[in-house]
Amino acid sequence: MRVGFIGLGFMGHGMAANILKRGFPLTVMAHRKREAVEDLVAKGAVEVRGAAEMAAACDVILLCVTGAPEVERNVIDIAGAKRPLIVVDCTTSNPATLLRLAKDYSHLTFVDAPLGRSPKEAWAGTLAVMVGAEAAVLEQIRPMLAAFATTIQHVGGLGDGHRLKLVNNLVSMGFAALYAEALVLANKVGLGTEAFDGLIRSSRMHCAFYDSYMGWALDGNKNAHPFALGTADHTVADVDALVRDAGMKSPLTEALRQTYQAAVAAGYATAMLAELPRFVAEANGLELKPLSDRHSRA
Missing domain, CATH: 1.10.1040.10 (N-(1-d-carboxylethyl)-l-norvaline Dehydrogenase; domain 2)
Structure with a gap:
């Protein structure tokens, strides 16, 4: 499974490092600060210039951004690649946004997986995730989620995690x-x-x-x-x-x-x-x- 990660902030940097540690090919992109990108590239990640380029190279993309507007902007770019892939939204956001995006971009498979605990646990690989998704989709991405989370709670369908x-x-x-x-x-x-x-x-x-x-x-x-x-x-x-x-x-x-x-x-x-x-x-x-x-x- 080729993984893309957008949002390498307080939580995302540690999560992405653990995804790499578990052996998943990782693609990243810079947003505000380059320190996290440079650290992850030094550990084996590949950097791309934007979400559309990432979508062309990955099977699943995680979003760990500030809020619903940032989620929407990135999903629009990802959807532009016109290929099916899984988008896992770890952002704390309004569920209505993800439900609308899932309707608008039906060639993408959406999962909401907001996070529990802190950056300390992100680096330790012991976060909690609250997953809203079809059971079969969750099982497909569970090994990747387990790279940074020890508690994976399947809450229900799309939007229920949020x-x-x-x-x-x-x-x-x-x-x-x-x-x-x-x-x-x-x-x-x-x-x-x-x-x-x-x-x-x-x-x-x-x-x-x-x-x-x-x-x-x-x-x-x-x-x-x-x-x-x-x-x-x-x-x-x-x-x-x-x-x-x-x-x-x-x-x-x-x-x-x-x-x-x-x-x-x-x-x-x-x-x-x-x-x-x-x-x-x-x-x-x-x-x-x-x-x-x-x-x-x-």
Whole structure:
């Protein structure tokens, strides 16, 4: 199986490296940064100039891009090659986009396989994928997915993987906002970050998400949880669309939209999720600094 990979960012670089490691012929293309492309070419990948050229050389192409608009642009280019191949969309996106593209480009076979876990697991080859596809198609690409994922959950048909990922993101973006407001409240009433962290770590509310999320608040590590607040805003908008399509009332989703929209409006679009407490503090007239900064000055 000849594999193409578009989107060599935080997650994609590690995923592609593991695909190569498992012996799959790999074709890549540059987008914003060349570092990942150069690393993968040095390991045996082949570089092409665009998605159409990649489609001519591959049996399956993975997309791990920013959102639905980027998925659509690349699929249009891939479809231009006029040959059947499998397109696996690992992007966190709106399911309606992929369903429409599958209707428009019937010579392509589409799979949605959004990701769970973090870049650390991408490099370790231990990601989770939520797959929406026909069972026979999943079995065809399972060995390739297993190169970077240890959990391969077949959710249902096309679009169902994206739907489950948005359900997941309602939980994760909700956790992030709740942790941020609780942390700022602890600081506003004079308890401080150390007391808050000690509380969570000694309780049933402690989890792996919390450990990476608190990277900035504890150590000043902005990239401990590499998920931009602008991207968070987009995914909560997609969650909101899913909620509306389901005819469901969700006051929590509405509140999350306000939180992330306000962060983006305040200039935090490129800041990472771990910096959300800094925005919440700023919005409440408090200058919040990492705990490590305060300890170093003490």
